[in-house]
Amino acid sequence: MTPQQYCRDKAAKSGSSFYYSFLFLPTKKRNAIMALYAFCREVDDAVDEISDPLVAAQTLAWWRQEVANTFLGQATHPVGKALAETLQDFDLHEEYFHEIIDGMEMDLTEHRYPAYKNLALYCHRVASVVGLLSAQIFGFSDRSTLKFAEKLGLAFQLTNIIRDVREDAERGRIYLPMEEMQQFGVSEQSILDLEQTEALTKLLEFQTQRAEQFYQEAMQLLPPQDRYHQCTALIMAEIYRTTLQEIAIDNFQVMKQRVSLTPIRKLWLAWCTYRREKKLAKSQN
16 A cells, blocks of 8 residues: 555545545645645544553654654655655645644643633644645645635634534543633533533534634635635535534534534535636636
8 A cells, every 4th residue: 555545545534524625636736635634634543542641642752753754754654655755746844743743732631721712722733734734735826825724724623623512522621612611601511411501502603603703714815816726725614614504503402413414415515616616717817
């Protein structure tokens, strides 16, 4: 199995919304973004799938060294080797990969966030930084596109947090800011007990408004000349935003069921977005 095949399998098996957005990219960019995604999956799995925090921390430390080795041309893991090939074609900064690992390390040490500003740092590390790396792969001509990628990453992570309240609580983690939980009358214990309350519904409605604001701000920041380059990011946005809308339609019953779109619907959204952006690009030429 080649490094590229390993990364492709990692992306496909995850069932992630991101996989469907990658399908419309040319080969070099598709291989690059799948290598980046596989890296994110590896370090995320180190935290979520390894029950012993010490072993998880050691695994992240190993990945930190593998990143350094990758940028020295000495990668040993299939993901590192795939990223090393990517570095020949794309200007990806090593410190961003370390920052992603910093975010994953927060999952080992910080299971509560006092206020939104604390959560924003976590979201920046695990999502916005990934957006910045992705933007480099997709291509851009205006640096405002990097601000678009940063805001969109925040919106994606906030969507994940809203969708995964139950799953995170089962791991003993609460990403909803404690300050805002108190404001809406949601207790820490009720989250850990997986209680679906009216207060939780109101809190999640508030969180959704914040996420939606970031989606809107991101779209306003994307320069027209870079829209087609960033088509993959726009496909991701369509899938994530639709998921958020479905959660709202379901009245935020996140403790009862995890809302997710079917593969067919994700593929349909991806195809429709791709066609829309392709037509728009042609009309501007």
